[in-house]
Structure formats: C-alpha cells, structure tokens
Amino acid sequence: MSTVDDSVRELLLLMPRLVGRAKKLPVPAELRSFALAPRHITLLAYLLFDGPLTVNELAARLEIAPTTASLMVGELSRQGVLQRTECPVDRRRTIVTITDDHRPAVERWLSAGANAWRKALAPLTREQRELFVGTLRAYQEAVCEG
Structure with a gap:
C-alpha cells in the first residue's frame, strides 16, 4: 500500500493530464460561438441530468448567488x-431548461465525460463511489481554502 505522500505524488502527476484532456473535449460546432466557460458547462450539466430547474435551485447547486445564476x-x-x-404553480418563479434546438449538442458534448466516469466508477461499490466523490469534494474545498 502506498503512503499518503506516494498518493499525493500520483495525483499531482495525474490531475494536470485529466484537466488537459477535459479541456480538449471539442465543443460541438453548434455551441462554439457561445464562448462557454467551465461555469456554463456545470450549469448545462445540472439542467441535462436533473431536468428543468428554477434559478434559485441552479444557484444553490452551483454554490453561487441567485443574482449570478440569473445573469x-x-x-x-x-x-x-x-x-x-x-x-405554472408560482408565477414568481422562473423555470430554466435547455432549448430543444441545443439539447442534442449539449448531450453529445457532455456524454463523453459522463461515459468515461461511468466506466471508471462501475466496478466500485456504492460505498467506494461515495468515498471517491467525497474525496474529490474535500480536495476541491481544501484547494479553495488556499
């Protein structure tokens, strides 16, 4: 079994390659003119996987202010x-969804990453998947703390 430092070394070498490959996923031609940033990708992924959401629901999931989500x-x-x-139930709320015209392109774009994660996570138990995702969340929080 490796030490924590051995694992840190492996991850420090692996993460730039993962990020580099993710950045190289080609944006579908139909979406290239929109200058989508990583924050847009996350928003689109929530709408694709979770269905229509309100602006406040998107803000909570993206961990941003509702005004930022609205923008x-x-x-x-x-x-x-x-x-x-x-x-239709509360006219003060706005429901957001991906348009039918762009849904296929968004699905194609995000499916490569989703399929790779499915392949990597499928052999793991539920507990192992939860540990893995929890570890990535803890890493993100630690990096944000500085």
Whole structure:
C-alpha cells in the first residue's frame, strides 16, 4: 500500500493530464460561438441530468448567488441555449431548461465525460463511489481554502 505522500505524488502527476484532456473535449460546432466557460458547462450539466430547474435551485447547486445564476441564465437565454418559462404553480418563479434546438449538442458534448466516469466508477461499490466523490469534494474545498 502506498503512503499518503506516494498518493499525493500520483495525483499531482495525474490531475494536470485529466484537466488537459477535459479541456480538449471539442465543443460541438453548434455551441462554439457561445464562448462557454467551465461555469456554463456545470450549469448545462445540472439542467441535462436533473431536468428543468428554477434559478434559485441552479444557484444553490452551483454554490453561487441567485443574482449570478440569473445573469448566467440570462446570457445563455439571449443566445438561445436556454429557455426561461414561468412556473405554472408560482408565477414568481422562473423555470430554466435547455432549448430543444441545443439539447442534442449539449448531450453529445457532455456524454463523453459522463461515459468515461461511468466506466471508471462501475466496478466500485456504492460505498467506494461515495468515498471517491467525497474525496474529490474535500480536495476541491481544501484547494479553495488556499
């Protein structure tokens, strides 16, 4: 079994390659003109995997202020990537979804990463997957703390 320092070394060598490969995933031609940033990818992934959400739900999941989420949604709505509709139950709430025109391109774009994660995580038990995801979250929090 490796020491913590051995594991740290492996991860420090592995992470730049993972990030580099993720950055090389080609943006579908239909989405290239939108200048999508990583924050947009996360927003689109939530909408793709979780379905239509309110702006406040998106803000909570993205861990950003509702005003910031609203600005992002507004930007992508003006470009035709997202659609905002009034909630039929509470007209004060806005429901956000990916437009039908752009959903196939978003699905193609995110499916490569999703399929790679499925392949990597499938052999693990539920507990092992939870440990792995929890470890990545803890790493992200530690990096953000500085």
